[in-house]
Amino acid sequence: MFGIKKFLFRDATPGHLPDDVQAGLAAWRASPAPALDEAHFHTRYLVVDIATGGPDPETDRLLGIAASAVHHSAIAPDDALYVDFSDLAAEEGGAVERRLLAFLRYAAKAPLVAYHVPYVGGFLMHACKERLGVDFRPQWIDLAWLLPAMFGDKGSTVQPLDHWLEAFGLDAGSGRRNAMENTLLLARLLQMLLARTNNKEIDSAARLIAESRASSFLRRVS
Numbered sequence: 001m002f003g004i005k006k007f008l009f010r011d012a013t014p015g016h017l018p019d020d021v022q023a024g025l026a027a028w029r030a031s032p033a034p035a036l037d038e039a040h041f042h043t044r045y046l047v048v049d050i051a052t053g054g055p056d057p058e059t060d061r062l063l064g065i066a067a068s069a070v071h072h073s074a075i076a077p078d079d080a081l082y083v084d085f086s087d088l089a090a091e092e093g094g095a096v097e098r099r100l101l102a103f104l105r106y107a108a109k110a111p112l113v114a115y116h117v118p119y120v121g122g123f124l125m126h127a128c129k130e131r132l133g134v135d136f137r138p139q140w141i142d143l144a145w146l147l148p149a150m151f152g153d154k155g156s157t158v159q160p161l162d163h164w165l166e167a168f169g170l171d172a173g174s175g176r177r178n179a180m181e182n183t184l185l186l187a188r189l190l191q192m193l194l195a196r197t198n199n200k201e202i203d204s205a206a207r208l209i210a211e212s213r214a215s216s217f218l219r220r221v222s
Contacts, residue, residue, distance in 0.1 A: 017094070017097060017132070017133070018094040018097065018098075020094075020098075021094055021097045021098060021101055021132070024101045024105065025101060025104075025132060025134065027105075028101070028104050028105055031108065031109065032109075033109040034108070034109060034110060034111075036111065036139065036204060036205040036206040036209065037204050037205075037206050038204060038205070039203060039204060040073060040194045040197070040198075040203065040204065040205065040208070041072055041073050042072075043071070043110075043111065043204070043205045044069055044070075044071040044079075044108075044110045045069065045070045045071070045110065045111055045112075045113050045141070045190060045205070046067050046068075046069055046070075046107055046110045046111070046112050046113065047067065047068045047069070047070060047112075047113045047114070047183045047186045047187045047190060048065065048066065048067050048112050048113065048114050048120055048124075048183065049066045049114065049115070049120065049179040049180075049182040049183045049186065050062060050063075050064065050065055050066070050119075050120050050123050050124070050179055051063040051064035051065075051066070051086070051178065051179045052123055055119070057122040057123040057125070057126040057127075058126065061085070062085055062123050062124075062126075062127050063084075063085055063086045064082060064083060064084050064085060064086060064179055065081075065082070065083040065103050065124070065179070066080075066081070066082050066083075066178075066179035066180040066182065066183045067080065067081045067082075067103070067106065067107065067183060068080040068180070068183040068184055068186075068187050069110075070113075070187050070190050070191060070194075073191060073194055073195075074191075075184065075187045075188070075191070080180070080183070081102075081103065081106045082179070082180050083099045083100070083102060083103050084099075085099060096131055097131050097132055100127060100128060100131055100132055101132065104128070104132075104134070104136075107138070109138065110138075111138070111139040111140070111141055111205045111208075111209060112138045112139065112140055112141070113140075113141045113143060113186065113190055114140065114141075114142060114143070114186070115142070115143045115144050115161050115182075115186055116142065116144045117140045117141075117142040117144075121138075121140055124136055125137070139205070139209050140209070140212065141208055141209055141212045142212050142215075142216055143164075143186060143189055143190065143193065144158050144159075144161075145158060145212060145215040145216040146193060146208075146211065146212050146215055147159075147164055147189065147193065148215075149211070149215040150193055150196045150197065150200070151167075151196065154167040154168075155167060161182070161185075161186075164189055165185060165189075168188070168189065168192060170185055170188055170189075172185060194208075197211075
């Protein structure tokens with residue numbers, strides 16, 4: 001079986017990374033973050049989902065990262081990425097690091113959107129820290145908490161994703177979906193959410209991020 005401990009806990013200090021990965025990380029760190037105070041129409045949101053070998057980022061393997069962009073309030077079919085780790089059955093001289101770096105460069109510090117951020121973000125943070133030495137803490141928007149906050153008439157508490165797909169009449173197909181299929185469905189939900197925020201004076205990414213944090217906090221303590 002694949003050596004999970006070796007995969008997760010390899011020394012990721014800069015001196016142990018390939019030169020091209022070090023150079024790519026330096027360029028990514030130096031790149032400016034996008035402005036978050038502009039209207040949603042001008043913001044590139046990146047919807048993210050993951051494939052894993054289990055629920056625990058400390059012990060279970062990250063198998064893939066799927067990402068799909070929503071920009072100008074539209075889903076951009078040519079602006080999507082899937083990073084596959086499932087074919088890496090052993091240490092392959094920087095292959096994992098290069099693929100993680102490809103995701104970071106593609107994300108370009110955009111606000112990230114997920115369903116249940118602690119799960120998705122936990123795996124990404126762990127992988128980036130252990131493999132690249134990066135403390136990955138992007139600006140997150142959690143649809144699991146925002147959807148009931150914005151669409152209380154369709155569900156006032158945190159629900160399984162399928163509840164919202166059915167509530168909005170989205171065709172999720174039959175059987176288990178993969179991570180990329182999930183991102184496209186989540187992108188549709190994000191579009192509907194952005195349309196609703198226009199009536200609630202949540203008119204920028206910064207305000208949407210703040211609303212996501214507030215919704216999560218208030219509902220967790222209530």
